[in-house]
Amino acid sequence: MNRRVYSDQKAFLEQNRELGTGLPYAEDVSVLGKTLAIGSHVAPNRLACQAMEGCDGKRNGAPDELTRRRYLRLAKGGAGVIWFEATACCHEGRANPRQLYLTKENADEFRTLLEEIRAVSMAENGYAPLIIMQNTHSGRYSKPEGTPAPLIAYNNPLFEKDKPIEPFRILSDEALDRVGEALVKSSRLAESVGFDGVDIKCCHRYLNSELLSAFEREGRYGGSFENRTRLLRESVEGSLATCGKDFIVTTRLNVYDGFPYPYGFGVKRDGSLEFDPEEPIRLLEVLRDLGVELVNVTMGNPYVNPHVNRPFAKGGYEAEEHPLQGVSRMLLGISDLKRAVPELKLLSSGLSYLGTVAPNVAAALIEEGGFDLAGFGRTVFAYPDFARDILKEGRMNPSNLCICCSKCTELMRGGSTPGCVIRDPLYRDLYQQKTAEKQV
Numbered sequence: 001m002n003r004r005v006y007s008d009q010k011a012f013l014e015q016n017r018e019l020g021t022g023l024p025y026a027e028d029v030s031v032l033g034k035t036l037a038i039g040s041h042v043a044p045n046r047l048a049c050q051a052m053e054g055c056d057g058k059r060n061g062a063p064d065e066l067t068r069r070r071y072l073r074l075a076k077g078g079a080g081v082i083w084f085e086a087t088a089c090c091h092e093g094r095a096n097p098r099q100l101y102l103t104k105e106n107a108d109e110f111r112t113l114l115e116e117i118r119a120v121s122m123a124e125n126g127y128a129p130l131i132i133m134q135n136t137h138s139g140r141y142s143k144p145e146g147t148p149a150p151l152i153a154y155n156n157p158l159f160e161k162d163k164p165i166e167p168f169r170i171l172s173d174e175a176l177d178r179v180g181e182a183l184v185k186s187s188r189l190a191e192s193v194g195f196d197g198v199d200i201k202c203c204h205r206y207l208n209s210e211l212l213s214a215f216e217r218e219g220r221y222g223g224s225f226e227n228r229t230r231l232l233r234e235s236v237e238g239s240l241a242t243c244g245k246d247f248i249v250t251t252r253l254n255v256y257d258g259f260p261y262p263y264g265f266g267v268k269r270d271g272s273l274e275f276d277p278e279e280p281i282r283l284l285e286v287l288r289d290l291g292v293e294l295v296n297v298t299m300g301n302p303y304v305n306p307h308v309n310r311p312f313a314k315g316g317y318e319a320e321e322h323p324l325q326g327v328s329r330m331l332l333g334i335s336d337l338k339r340a341v342p343e344l345k346l347l348s349s350g351l352s353y354l355g356t357v358a359p360n361v362a363a364a365l366i367e368e369g370g371f372d373l374a375g376f377g378r379t380v381f382a383y384p385d386f387a388r389d390i391l392k393e394g395r396m397n398p399s400n401l402c403i404c405c406s407k408c409t410e411l412m413r414g415g416s417t418p419g420c421v422i423r424d425p426l427y428r429d430l431y432q433q434k435t436a437e438k439q440v
């Protein structure tokens with residue numbers, strides 16, 4: 001069956017029926033232009049730029065020229081929420097030497113960028129987006145000097161196979177306590193430079209997310225639900241306690257890892273890969289009771305099962321399932337959680353593969369009470385103006401779509417700066433240069 005991103009409604013409706021993927025479709029997308037109150041803030045519309053790392057910061061962690069270019073393009077584009085990319089809470093938790101890392105020393109450079117984003121959006125659109133910083137420790141995927149330097153919650157034979165990571169790289173309970181302190185400190189810094197909120201990142205199998213499945217770990221961070229969620233809960237509580245009452249504290253949460261028990265969160269305990277919402281719902285209820293109002297929901301591991309995390313037309317392997325099945329797992333899974341914990345506002349992930357029908361599917365799900373904000377990931381690299389076209393024209397331009405070809409990921413995994421190789425000449429040239437270098 002054809003795996004191309006949709007550029008018309010007919011192809012989508014046919015495949016949705018044939019595959020039984022059950023995604024709803026609305027002709028009227030005007031709900032995407034409605035505001036959404038989050039605490040004392042108001043998102044000017046329901047379209048969100050998901051966190052998308054550019055690996056293009058300075059060595060000291062500050063945003064650099066390419067970072068600025070990316071965010072000013074998004075600011076012009078008019079999305080109501082910008083989920084600012086993974087920003088490390090400590091040097092050893094950086095995923096690459098150019099990952100952003102907010103410190104007291106470079107705080108002014110972040111402050112200036114935020115002022116510019118708001119000014120550009122005000123001038124172009126008449127409003128400023130909500131900007132939330134993703135606060136992270138990369139854990140297993142840490143590479144602060146450009147070579148792997150993993151810091152893990154537990155040994156995972158599914159990922160490590162016959163090369164188990166050395167015991168000294170398993171973080172002790174005391175080391176995890178210090179990560180919690182670093183996350184809270186970064187939340188405070190994020191508030192001081194002018195972010196509207198902070199996301200204690202708990203997704204894609206970085207440190208906090210890996211802990212959710214630390215079923216066999218001993219001590220205060222493993223075993224019971226309470227222990228496995230400790231770092232997330234305590235970092236959220238600490239951030240809420242030390243930041244002002246208007247500051248949004250949220251999390252980007254993996255609710256399904258796609259690995260069998262005891263190595264996956266949100267899966268049945270029968271060794272299958274079936275989604276089990278019991279613990280994710282419990283965790284959402286705990287977060288709600290702590291005072292969290294918004295959660296950005298996602299699934300999968302971009303290194304090991306990217307078809308779960310970012311359903312693709314073309315990638316490093318051919319997934320057994322059709323990409324629309326991956327999109328459906330993500331969007332209908334999020335909707336089930338929203339129905340279980342309706343007081344929480346949820347932001348969705350994984351819309352890019354839907355192409356021009358993404359606004360129609362997102363609008364239908366928002367109208368049905370499936371989620372509150374529609375988050376676009378790879379699309380923001382290919383088509384930074386997507387929100388303006390949806391809001392003004394009621395549709396996306398098929399010539400500007402992300403084609404889900406995985407070349408942005410390829411650039412990133414090759415140690416370069418990711419962007420859209422198909423639609424953005426700057427990254428097309430970079431990709432060609434990298435390919436030529438490999439051939440020499």
Ligand SMILES: Cc1cc2nc3c(=O)[nH]c(=O)nc-3n(C[C@H](O)[C@H](O)[C@H](O)COP(=O)(O)O)c2cc1C
Nearest residue numbers: 050051052053085086310350351352376377378418
């Ligand atoms: C190059 C690249 C960088 C990404 N960076 C981040 C990131 O910093 N933080 C994060 O939570 N997810 C990150 N993601 C995942 C996206 O936010 C998103 O979840 C994923 O692409 C699926 O959404 P989509 O189908 O709309 O692309 C990244 C994805 C790609 C391809």
